[in-house]
Amino acid sequence: MSGGVEIPVRVSRVEQATATVKRFSLEAVSGEPLPLYSAGSHVVVTMAAPDRKIKNPYSLIDRAPDGSTYRIGVLRTRDSRGGSAFMHERVEVGTELSITMPVNLFPIVRTGRKHILVAGGIGVTPIYAMAEELRRQNLPFELHYAMRDAASGAFADELVARHGDKVRLYRDDAQEIIAVDRILWRQPLGTHLYVCGPEGMIDAILAGGREAGWPDENLHSERFMAHVSGEPFSVRLAKAGVTTEVRPDQSLLEAIEEAGVDAPYLCRGGACGQCETAVLEADGELMHHDHFLTEEEHASGKKIMTCVSRLKGRELVLDL
Incomplete structure:
Protein backbone atom coordinates (compact mmCIF):
# COMPACT_ATOMS: atom_id res chain seq x y z
CA MET A 1 0.00 0.00 0.00
CA SER A 2 2.81 2.45 0.80
CA GLY A 3 5.80 3.06 -1.45
CA GLY A 4 6.65 -0.64 -1.69
CA VAL A 5 10.14 -2.10 -1.95
CA GLU A 6 12.99 0.32 -1.32
CA ILE A 7 16.43 -0.03 -2.89
CA PRO A 8 19.49 1.13 -0.91
CA VAL A 9 21.61 3.36 -3.18
CA ARG A 10 24.86 5.27 -2.91
CA VAL A 11 25.68 8.59 -4.57
CA SER A 12 28.49 8.00 -7.06
CA ARG A 13 28.69 11.47 -8.61
CA VAL A 14 27.39 15.00 -7.98
CA GLU A 15 27.38 17.62 -10.75
CA GLN A 16 26.47 21.31 -10.46
CA ALA A 17 24.23 21.73 -13.52
CA THR A 18 23.32 25.36 -12.73
CA ALA A 19 23.57 27.61 -9.68
CA THR A 20 20.40 26.01 -8.29
CA VAL A 21 20.29 22.54 -9.88
CA LYS A 22 22.46 19.55 -9.04
CA ARG A 23 22.53 16.23 -10.85
CA PHE A 24 23.06 13.15 -8.69
CA SER A 25 24.18 9.75 -9.98
CA LEU A 26 22.87 6.85 -7.88
CA GLU A 27 24.08 3.24 -7.84
CA ALA A 28 22.77 0.25 -5.91
CA VAL A 29 24.68 -0.41 -2.69
CA SER A 30 24.53 -4.11 -3.59
CA GLY A 31 26.35 -3.50 -6.86
CA GLU A 32 23.48 -5.07 -8.79
CA PRO A 33 21.97 -3.36 -11.87
CA LEU A 34 19.09 -1.01 -11.10
CA PRO A 35 15.62 -1.88 -12.48
CA LEU A 36 14.68 -0.95 -16.02
CA TYR A 37 12.20 1.89 -16.42
CA SER A 38 10.47 3.86 -19.17
CA ALA A 39 10.88 7.58 -19.85
CA GLY A 40 8.68 9.74 -17.62
CA SER A 41 9.28 7.55 -14.55
CA HIS A 42 10.13 8.85 -11.10
CA VAL A 43 11.42 7.41 -7.86
CA VAL A 44 10.76 8.52 -4.30
CA VAL A 45 14.08 9.22 -2.56
CA THR A 46 14.28 8.70 1.21
CA MET A 47 16.79 10.91 3.04
CA ALA A 48 17.77 10.33 6.65
CA ALA A 49 17.83 13.82 8.16
CA PRO A 50 18.97 14.12 11.80
CA ASP A 51 15.43 14.70 13.09
CA ARG A 52 13.27 12.80 10.56
CA LYS A 53 13.08 10.91 7.31
CA ILE A 54 12.35 13.01 4.23
CA LYS A 55 10.76 11.45 1.15
CA ASN A 56 10.70 13.38 -2.13
CA PRO A 57 9.80 12.30 -5.69
CA TYR A 58 12.35 12.96 -8.44
CA SER A 59 12.09 12.20 -12.14
CA LEU A 60 14.71 9.89 -13.61
CA ILE A 61 16.79 11.69 -16.22
CA ASP A 62 18.52 8.61 -17.57
CA ARG A 63 20.09 5.26 -16.74
CA ALA A 64 23.59 4.05 -17.56
CA PRO A 65 23.62 1.56 -20.48
CA ASP A 66 24.85 -1.19 -18.17
CA GLY A 67 22.06 -0.47 -15.69
CA SER A 68 24.45 0.51 -12.93
CA THR A 69 23.34 4.10 -12.41
CA TYR A 70 20.26 6.32 -12.26
CA ARG A 71 20.54 10.11 -12.55
CA ILE A 72 18.18 12.66 -11.04
CA GLY A 73 18.13 16.46 -11.19
CA VAL A 74 17.28 18.38 -8.01
CA LEU A 75 16.35 22.07 -7.89
CA ARG A 76 17.26 23.93 -4.70
CA THR A 77 13.98 25.68 -3.93
CA ARG A 78 13.94 28.99 -2.14
CA ASP A 79 13.66 28.75 1.66
CA SER A 80 13.54 24.96 1.45
CA ARG A 81 13.61 23.13 4.77
CA GLY A 82 13.01 19.72 3.26
CA GLY A 83 14.38 17.43 0.60
CA SER A 84 15.86 19.90 -1.85
CA ALA A 85 17.87 21.64 0.88
CA PHE A 86 19.04 18.29 2.25
CA MET A 87 20.11 17.06 -1.19
CA HIS A 88 22.03 20.26 -1.94
CA GLU A 89 23.60 20.77 1.48
CA ARG A 90 24.12 17.30 2.92
CA VAL A 91 24.37 14.81 0.08
CA GLU A 92 27.78 14.13 -1.47
CA VAL A 93 29.64 11.30 -3.16
CA GLY A 94 29.36 8.26 -0.88
CA THR A 95 26.11 9.32 0.81
CA GLU A 96 23.65 6.44 1.13
CA LEU A 97 19.96 6.95 0.42
CA SER A 98 17.10 4.67 -0.54
CA ILE A 99 14.73 4.82 -3.48
CA THR A 100 11.47 3.17 -4.44
CA MET A 101 11.03 1.12 -7.57
CA PRO A 102 10.47 3.43 -10.58
CA VAL A 103 6.85 4.39 -11.25
CA ASN A 104 5.62 5.98 -14.47
CA LEU A 105 2.63 8.33 -14.28
CA PHE A 106 3.77 10.29 -17.36
CA PRO A 107 4.47 7.73 -20.10
CA ILE A 108 5.10 8.24 -23.79
CA VAL A 109 2.18 7.03 -25.92
CA ARG A 110 3.89 4.59 -28.24
CA THR A 111 1.21 4.78 -30.91
CA GLY A 112 1.61 8.54 -31.37
CA ARG A 113 2.63 9.64 -34.87
CA LYS A 114 4.71 12.49 -33.45
CA HIS A 115 5.58 13.79 -29.97
CA ILE A 116 5.74 17.44 -28.85
CA LEU A 117 7.75 17.84 -25.63
CA VAL A 118 7.41 21.07 -23.63
CA ALA A 119 9.48 21.83 -20.52
CA GLY A 120 9.74 24.74 -18.13
CA GLY A 121 12.51 25.03 -15.54
CA ILE A 122 13.19 21.84 -13.59
CA GLY A 123 10.28 20.27 -15.47
CA VAL A 124 12.93 19.42 -18.04
CA THR A 125 13.96 16.30 -16.09
CA PRO A 126 11.26 13.88 -17.36
CA ILE A 127 11.31 15.62 -20.75
CA TYR A 128 15.06 14.94 -21.02
CA ALA A 129 14.38 11.22 -20.56
CA MET A 130 11.56 11.28 -23.10
CA ALA A 131 13.75 12.91 -25.74
CA GLU A 132 16.42 10.26 -25.20
CA GLU A 133 13.93 7.42 -25.52
CA LEU A 134 12.32 8.87 -28.64
CA ARG A 135 15.78 9.36 -30.21
CA ARG A 136 16.77 5.76 -29.46
CA GLN A 137 13.57 4.50 -31.06
CA ASN A 138 13.93 6.86 -34.03
CA LEU A 139 10.48 8.37 -33.42
CA PRO A 140 9.65 11.92 -34.58
CA PHE A 141 9.62 14.60 -31.89
CA GLU A 142 10.39 18.22 -31.12
CA LEU A 143 11.33 19.75 -27.78
CA HIS A 144 10.49 23.25 -26.52
CA TYR A 145 12.29 24.34 -23.35
CA ALA A 146 11.51 27.59 -21.49
CA MET A 147 13.92 28.99 -18.89
CA ARG A 148 14.44 32.21 -16.97
CA ASP A 149 17.81 32.93 -18.65
CA ALA A 150 20.70 31.03 -20.21
CA ALA A 151 22.37 30.43 -16.84
CA SER A 152 19.28 28.75 -15.37
CA GLY A 153 18.62 26.34 -18.23
CA ALA A 154 19.67 23.04 -16.70
CA PHE A 155 20.86 20.51 -19.30
CA ALA A 156 20.00 22.86 -22.19
CA ASP A 157 23.41 22.54 -23.86
CA GLU A 158 23.28 18.75 -23.57
CA LEU A 159 19.85 18.63 -25.17
CA VAL A 160 20.95 20.78 -28.11
CA ALA A 161 24.14 18.74 -28.53
CA ARG A 162 22.23 15.45 -28.54
CA HIS A 163 19.15 16.42 -30.52
CA GLY A 164 20.18 19.41 -32.64
CA ASP A 165 17.42 21.35 -34.35
CA LYS A 166 14.72 19.26 -32.70
CA VAL A 167 15.30 21.47 -29.63
CA ARG A 168 14.09 25.07 -29.32
CA LEU A 169 15.10 27.17 -26.29
CA TYR A 170 13.09 30.12 -24.94
CA ARG A 171 14.50 32.68 -22.48
CA ASP A 172 12.34 34.92 -20.33
CA ASP A 173 15.06 37.59 -20.21
CA ALA A 174 14.97 37.78 -24.02
CA GLN A 175 11.15 38.03 -24.03
CA GLU A 176 10.92 34.69 -25.83
CA ILE A 177 7.70 32.78 -25.23
CA ILE A 178 6.35 29.45 -26.36
CA ALA A 179 3.62 30.22 -28.88
CA VAL A 180 1.34 27.25 -28.36
CA ASP A 181 -0.77 27.92 -31.44
CA ARG A 182 2.30 27.88 -33.68
CA ILE A 183 3.67 24.70 -32.12
CA LEU A 184 0.41 22.84 -32.59
CA TRP A 185 -0.40 24.19 -36.03
CA ARG A 186 -0.37 21.59 -38.82
CA GLN A 187 0.94 18.75 -36.70
CA PRO A 188 0.03 15.32 -38.11
CA LEU A 189 -3.12 13.68 -36.84
CA GLY A 190 -2.23 11.46 -33.90
CA THR A 191 0.44 13.77 -32.46
CA HIS A 192 0.74 13.81 -28.66
CA LEU A 193 1.88 16.70 -26.46
CA TYR A 194 3.68 16.33 -23.11
CA VAL A 195 4.32 19.25 -20.74
CA CYS A 196 6.06 19.52 -17.38
CA GLY A 197 6.97 22.74 -15.58
CA PRO A 198 5.47 25.50 -13.44
CA GLU A 199 1.75 25.17 -12.82
CA GLY A 200 0.81 28.31 -14.75
CA MET A 201 2.78 27.18 -17.77
CA ILE A 202 1.19 23.74 -17.75
CA ASP A 203 -2.29 25.26 -17.56
CA ALA A 204 -1.54 27.64 -20.45
CA ILE A 205 -0.11 24.92 -22.70
CA LEU A 206 -3.02 22.56 -22.05
CA ALA A 207 -5.55 25.36 -22.57
CA GLY A 208 -3.88 26.20 -25.87
CA GLY A 209 -4.12 22.58 -26.93
CA ARG A 210 -7.82 22.42 -26.15
CA GLU A 211 -8.46 25.71 -27.96
CA ALA A 212 -6.69 24.24 -31.00
CA GLY A 213 -9.13 21.33 -30.91
CA TRP A 214 -6.78 18.68 -29.59
CA PRO A 215 -8.53 15.86 -27.70
CA ASP A 216 -7.70 15.55 -24.01
CA GLU A 217 -6.28 12.07 -24.54
CA ASN A 218 -3.50 13.63 -26.67
CA LEU A 219 -2.54 16.20 -24.01
CA HIS A 220 -0.33 14.94 -21.18
CA SER A 221 1.15 16.72 -18.17
CA GLU A 222 2.98 16.00 -14.96
CA ARG A 223 2.68 18.11 -11.83
CA PHE A 224 4.46 17.48 -8.57
CA MET A 225 3.32 19.80 -5.82
CA ALA A 226 5.53 20.33 -2.80
CA HIS A 227 3.57 20.13 0.42
CA VAL A 228 2.38 23.54 1.57
CA SER A 229 3.26 24.71 5.06
CA GLY A 230 0.53 25.95 7.37
CA GLU A 231 -0.69 26.07 10.91
CA PRO A 232 -0.16 23.03 13.16
Whole structure:
Protein backbone atom coordinates (compact mmCIF):
# COMPACT_ATOMS: atom_id res chain seq x y z
CA MET A 1 0.00 0.00 0.00
CA SER A 2 2.81 2.45 0.80
CA GLY A 3 5.80 3.06 -1.45
CA GLY A 4 6.65 -0.64 -1.69
CA VAL A 5 10.14 -2.10 -1.95
CA GLU A 6 12.99 0.32 -1.32
CA ILE A 7 16.43 -0.03 -2.89
CA PRO A 8 19.49 1.13 -0.91
CA VAL A 9 21.61 3.36 -3.18
CA ARG A 10 24.86 5.27 -2.91
CA VAL A 11 25.68 8.59 -4.57
CA SER A 12 28.49 8.00 -7.06
CA ARG A 13 28.69 11.47 -8.61
CA VAL A 14 27.39 15.00 -7.98
CA GLU A 15 27.38 17.62 -10.75
CA GLN A 16 26.47 21.31 -10.46
CA ALA A 17 24.23 21.73 -13.52
CA THR A 18 23.32 25.36 -12.73
CA ALA A 19 23.57 27.61 -9.68
CA THR A 20 20.40 26.01 -8.29
CA VAL A 21 20.29 22.54 -9.88
CA LYS A 22 22.46 19.55 -9.04
CA ARG A 23 22.53 16.23 -10.85
CA PHE A 24 23.06 13.15 -8.69
CA SER A 25 24.18 9.75 -9.98
CA LEU A 26 22.87 6.85 -7.88
CA GLU A 27 24.08 3.24 -7.84
CA ALA A 28 22.77 0.25 -5.91
CA VAL A 29 24.68 -0.41 -2.69
CA SER A 30 24.53 -4.11 -3.59
CA GLY A 31 26.35 -3.50 -6.86
CA GLU A 32 23.48 -5.07 -8.79
CA PRO A 33 21.97 -3.36 -11.87
CA LEU A 34 19.09 -1.01 -11.10
CA PRO A 35 15.62 -1.88 -12.48
CA LEU A 36 14.68 -0.95 -16.02
CA TYR A 37 12.20 1.89 -16.42
CA SER A 38 10.47 3.86 -19.17
CA ALA A 39 10.88 7.58 -19.85
CA GLY A 40 8.68 9.74 -17.62
CA SER A 41 9.28 7.55 -14.55
CA HIS A 42 10.13 8.85 -11.10
CA VAL A 43 11.42 7.41 -7.86
CA VAL A 44 10.76 8.52 -4.30
CA VAL A 45 14.08 9.22 -2.56
CA THR A 46 14.28 8.70 1.21
CA MET A 47 16.79 10.91 3.04
CA ALA A 48 17.77 10.33 6.65
CA ALA A 49 17.83 13.82 8.16
CA PRO A 50 18.97 14.12 11.80
CA ASP A 51 15.43 14.70 13.09
CA ARG A 52 13.27 12.80 10.56
CA LYS A 53 13.08 10.91 7.31
CA ILE A 54 12.35 13.01 4.23
CA LYS A 55 10.76 11.45 1.15
CA ASN A 56 10.70 13.38 -2.13
CA PRO A 57 9.80 12.30 -5.69
CA TYR A 58 12.35 12.96 -8.44
CA SER A 59 12.09 12.20 -12.14
CA LEU A 60 14.71 9.89 -13.61
CA ILE A 61 16.79 11.69 -16.22
CA ASP A 62 18.52 8.61 -17.57
CA ARG A 63 20.09 5.26 -16.74
CA ALA A 64 23.59 4.05 -17.56
CA PRO A 65 23.62 1.56 -20.48
CA ASP A 66 24.85 -1.19 -18.17
CA GLY A 67 22.06 -0.47 -15.69
CA SER A 68 24.45 0.51 -12.93
CA THR A 69 23.34 4.10 -12.41
CA TYR A 70 20.26 6.32 -12.26
CA ARG A 71 20.54 10.11 -12.55
CA ILE A 72 18.18 12.66 -11.04
CA GLY A 73 18.13 16.46 -11.19
CA VAL A 74 17.28 18.38 -8.01
CA LEU A 75 16.35 22.07 -7.89
CA ARG A 76 17.26 23.93 -4.70
CA THR A 77 13.98 25.68 -3.93
CA ARG A 78 13.94 28.99 -2.14
CA ASP A 79 13.66 28.75 1.66
CA SER A 80 13.54 24.96 1.45
CA ARG A 81 13.61 23.13 4.77
CA GLY A 82 13.01 19.72 3.26
CA GLY A 83 14.38 17.43 0.60
CA SER A 84 15.86 19.90 -1.85
CA ALA A 85 17.87 21.64 0.88
CA PHE A 86 19.04 18.29 2.25
CA MET A 87 20.11 17.06 -1.19
CA HIS A 88 22.03 20.26 -1.94
CA GLU A 89 23.60 20.77 1.48
CA ARG A 90 24.12 17.30 2.92
CA VAL A 91 24.37 14.81 0.08
CA GLU A 92 27.78 14.13 -1.47
CA VAL A 93 29.64 11.30 -3.16
CA GLY A 94 29.36 8.26 -0.88
CA THR A 95 26.11 9.32 0.81
CA GLU A 96 23.65 6.44 1.13
CA LEU A 97 19.96 6.95 0.42
CA SER A 98 17.10 4.67 -0.54
CA ILE A 99 14.73 4.82 -3.48
CA THR A 100 11.47 3.17 -4.44
CA MET A 101 11.03 1.12 -7.57
CA PRO A 102 10.47 3.43 -10.58
CA VAL A 103 6.85 4.39 -11.25
CA ASN A 104 5.62 5.98 -14.47
CA LEU A 105 2.63 8.33 -14.28
CA PHE A 106 3.77 10.29 -17.36
CA PRO A 107 4.47 7.73 -20.10
CA ILE A 108 5.10 8.24 -23.79
CA VAL A 109 2.18 7.03 -25.92
CA ARG A 110 3.89 4.59 -28.24
CA THR A 111 1.21 4.78 -30.91
CA GLY A 112 1.61 8.54 -31.37
CA ARG A 113 2.63 9.64 -34.87
CA LYS A 114 4.71 12.49 -33.45
CA HIS A 115 5.58 13.79 -29.97
CA ILE A 116 5.74 17.44 -28.85
CA LEU A 117 7.75 17.84 -25.63
CA VAL A 118 7.41 21.07 -23.63
CA ALA A 119 9.48 21.83 -20.52
CA GLY A 120 9.74 24.74 -18.13
CA GLY A 121 12.51 25.03 -15.54
CA ILE A 122 13.19 21.84 -13.59
CA GLY A 123 10.28 20.27 -15.47
CA VAL A 124 12.93 19.42 -18.04
CA THR A 125 13.96 16.30 -16.09
CA PRO A 126 11.26 13.88 -17.36
CA ILE A 127 11.31 15.62 -20.75
CA TYR A 128 15.06 14.94 -21.02
CA ALA A 129 14.38 11.22 -20.56
CA MET A 130 11.56 11.28 -23.10
CA ALA A 131 13.75 12.91 -25.74
CA GLU A 132 16.42 10.26 -25.20
CA GLU A 133 13.93 7.42 -25.52
CA LEU A 134 12.32 8.87 -28.64
CA ARG A 135 15.78 9.36 -30.21
CA ARG A 136 16.77 5.76 -29.46
CA GLN A 137 13.57 4.50 -31.06
CA ASN A 138 13.93 6.86 -34.03
CA LEU A 139 10.48 8.37 -33.42
CA PRO A 140 9.65 11.92 -34.58
CA PHE A 141 9.62 14.60 -31.89
CA GLU A 142 10.39 18.22 -31.12
CA LEU A 143 11.33 19.75 -27.78
CA HIS A 144 10.49 23.25 -26.52
CA TYR A 145 12.29 24.34 -23.35
CA ALA A 146 11.51 27.59 -21.49
CA MET A 147 13.92 28.99 -18.89
CA ARG A 148 14.44 32.21 -16.97
CA ASP A 149 17.81 32.93 -18.65
CA ALA A 150 20.70 31.03 -20.21
CA ALA A 151 22.37 30.43 -16.84
CA SER A 152 19.28 28.75 -15.37
CA GLY A 153 18.62 26.34 -18.23
CA ALA A 154 19.67 23.04 -16.70
CA PHE A 155 20.86 20.51 -19.30
CA ALA A 156 20.00 22.86 -22.19
CA ASP A 157 23.41 22.54 -23.86
CA GLU A 158 23.28 18.75 -23.57
CA LEU A 159 19.85 18.63 -25.17
CA VAL A 160 20.95 20.78 -28.11
CA ALA A 161 24.14 18.74 -28.53
CA ARG A 162 22.23 15.45 -28.54
CA HIS A 163 19.15 16.42 -30.52
CA GLY A 164 20.18 19.41 -32.64
CA ASP A 165 17.42 21.35 -34.35
CA LYS A 166 14.72 19.26 -32.70
CA VAL A 167 15.30 21.47 -29.63
CA ARG A 168 14.09 25.07 -29.32
CA LEU A 169 15.10 27.17 -26.29
CA TYR A 170 13.09 30.12 -24.94
CA ARG A 171 14.50 32.68 -22.48
CA ASP A 172 12.34 34.92 -20.33
CA ASP A 173 15.06 37.59 -20.21
CA ALA A 174 14.97 37.78 -24.02
CA GLN A 175 11.15 38.03 -24.03
CA GLU A 176 10.92 34.69 -25.83
CA ILE A 177 7.70 32.78 -25.23
CA ILE A 178 6.35 29.45 -26.36
CA ALA A 179 3.62 30.22 -28.88
CA VAL A 180 1.34 27.25 -28.36
CA ASP A 181 -0.77 27.92 -31.44
CA ARG A 182 2.30 27.88 -33.68
CA ILE A 183 3.67 24.70 -32.12
CA LEU A 184 0.41 22.84 -32.59
CA TRP A 185 -0.40 24.19 -36.03
CA ARG A 186 -0.37 21.59 -38.82
CA GLN A 187 0.94 18.75 -36.70
CA PRO A 188 0.03 15.32 -38.11
CA LEU A 189 -3.12 13.68 -36.84
CA GLY A 190 -2.23 11.46 -33.90
CA THR A 191 0.44 13.77 -32.46
CA HIS A 192 0.74 13.81 -28.66
CA LEU A 193 1.88 16.70 -26.46
CA TYR A 194 3.68 16.33 -23.11
CA VAL A 195 4.32 19.25 -20.74
CA CYS A 196 6.06 19.52 -17.38
CA GLY A 197 6.97 22.74 -15.58
CA PRO A 198 5.47 25.50 -13.44
CA GLU A 199 1.75 25.17 -12.82
CA GLY A 200 0.81 28.31 -14.75
CA MET A 201 2.78 27.18 -17.77
CA ILE A 202 1.19 23.74 -17.75
CA ASP A 203 -2.29 25.26 -17.56
CA ALA A 204 -1.54 27.64 -20.45
CA ILE A 205 -0.11 24.92 -22.70
CA LEU A 206 -3.02 22.56 -22.05
CA ALA A 207 -5.55 25.36 -22.57
CA GLY A 208 -3.88 26.20 -25.87
CA GLY A 209 -4.12 22.58 -26.93
CA ARG A 210 -7.82 22.42 -26.15
CA GLU A 211 -8.46 25.71 -27.96
CA ALA A 212 -6.69 24.24 -31.00
CA GLY A 213 -9.13 21.33 -30.91
CA TRP A 214 -6.78 18.68 -29.59
CA PRO A 215 -8.53 15.86 -27.70
CA ASP A 216 -7.70 15.55 -24.01
CA GLU A 217 -6.28 12.07 -24.54
CA ASN A 218 -3.50 13.63 -26.67
CA LEU A 219 -2.54 16.20 -24.01
CA HIS A 220 -0.33 14.94 -21.18
CA SER A 221 1.15 16.72 -18.17
CA GLU A 222 2.98 16.00 -14.96
CA ARG A 223 2.68 18.11 -11.83
CA PHE A 224 4.46 17.48 -8.57
CA MET A 225 3.32 19.80 -5.82
CA ALA A 226 5.53 20.33 -2.80
CA HIS A 227 3.57 20.13 0.42
CA VAL A 228 2.38 23.54 1.57
CA SER A 229 3.26 24.71 5.06
CA GLY A 230 0.53 25.95 7.37
CA GLU A 231 -0.69 26.07 10.91
CA PRO A 232 -0.16 23.03 13.16
CA PHE A 233 -3.12 20.74 13.77
CA SER A 234 -3.96 17.38 15.29
CA VAL A 235 -4.83 14.28 13.28
CA ARG A 236 -6.58 11.24 14.73
CA LEU A 237 -6.20 7.97 12.84
CA ALA A 238 -9.39 6.09 13.66
CA LYS A 239 -8.41 2.55 12.67
CA ALA A 240 -4.92 2.73 14.17
CA GLY A 241 -6.15 4.40 17.35
CA VAL A 242 -3.36 6.96 17.10
CA THR A 243 -3.44 10.74 17.50
CA THR A 244 -0.49 12.88 16.45
CA GLU A 245 0.40 16.48 15.69
CA VAL A 246 1.18 17.84 12.23
CA ARG A 247 3.90 20.48 12.44
CA PRO A 248 3.78 23.67 10.33
CA ASP A 249 6.64 22.52 8.07
CA GLN A 250 5.47 18.91 7.86
CA SER A 251 3.03 17.27 5.47
CA LEU A 252 0.07 15.31 6.78
CA LEU A 253 1.54 12.16 5.21
CA GLU A 254 4.90 12.72 6.92
CA ALA A 255 3.19 13.11 10.29
CA ILE A 256 1.24 9.88 9.79
CA GLU A 257 4.44 8.02 8.88
CA GLU A 258 6.29 9.54 11.83
CA ALA A 259 3.54 8.18 14.09
CA GLY A 260 4.37 4.68 12.85
CA VAL A 261 1.30 4.16 10.68
CA ASP A 262 1.76 2.75 7.17
CA ALA A 263 -0.15 5.04 4.81
CA PRO A 264 -0.54 4.66 1.04
CA TYR A 265 1.46 6.84 -1.34
CA LEU A 266 3.04 6.75 -4.75
CA CYS A 267 4.01 10.16 -6.18
CA ARG A 268 3.99 12.25 -2.96
CA GLY A 269 3.15 15.20 -5.18
CA GLY A 270 -0.65 15.40 -5.29
CA ALA A 271 -0.96 13.90 -8.75
CA CYS A 272 -1.55 10.15 -8.68
CA GLY A 273 -4.41 9.63 -6.20
CA GLN A 274 -2.76 6.78 -4.31
CA CYS A 275 -2.81 8.59 -0.95
CA GLU A 276 -6.51 9.51 -1.16
CA THR A 277 -7.96 9.03 2.33
CA ALA A 278 -11.50 9.29 3.68
CA VAL A 279 -12.17 12.15 6.09
CA LEU A 280 -14.40 11.14 9.01
CA GLU A 281 -14.41 14.49 10.82
CA ALA A 282 -12.81 17.88 10.31
CA ASP A 283 -12.81 20.58 12.97
CA GLY A 284 -11.78 23.29 10.55
CA GLU A 285 -11.29 23.86 6.82
CA LEU A 286 -9.64 21.34 4.51
CA MET A 287 -6.90 23.03 2.48
CA HIS A 288 -6.70 21.06 -0.78
CA HIS A 289 -3.51 21.41 -2.86
CA ASP A 290 -3.76 18.33 -5.09
CA HIS A 291 -4.45 17.96 -8.81
CA PHE A 292 -6.35 14.69 -8.55
CA LEU A 293 -9.67 15.23 -6.78
CA THR A 294 -12.44 17.08 -8.59
CA GLU A 295 -13.83 20.42 -7.41
CA GLU A 296 -16.93 18.56 -6.24
CA GLU A 297 -14.81 16.13 -4.21
CA HIS A 298 -12.90 19.02 -2.67
CA ALA A 299 -16.15 20.73 -1.73
CA SER A 300 -17.64 17.56 -0.21
CA GLY A 301 -15.06 17.50 2.58
CA LYS A 302 -15.05 13.69 2.48
CA LYS A 303 -11.60 13.07 0.97
CA ILE A 304 -8.08 14.39 1.34
CA MET A 305 -4.75 13.75 -0.38
CA THR A 306 -2.42 13.38 2.58
CA CYS A 307 0.79 14.12 0.66
CA VAL A 308 0.04 17.79 -0.12
CA SER A 309 -3.18 18.83 1.63
CA ARG A 310 -3.81 19.75 5.25
CA LEU A 311 -6.30 21.22 7.74
CA LYS A 312 -6.72 24.83 8.80
CA GLY A 313 -8.24 24.16 12.18
CA ARG A 314 -7.90 22.03 15.30
CA GLU A 315 -8.38 18.34 14.54
CA LEU A 316 -8.78 16.04 11.56
CA VAL A 317 -10.06 12.46 11.86
CA LEU A 318 -9.08 10.06 9.07
CA ASP A 319 -10.15 6.55 8.14
CA LEU A 320 -6.69 5.11 8.67
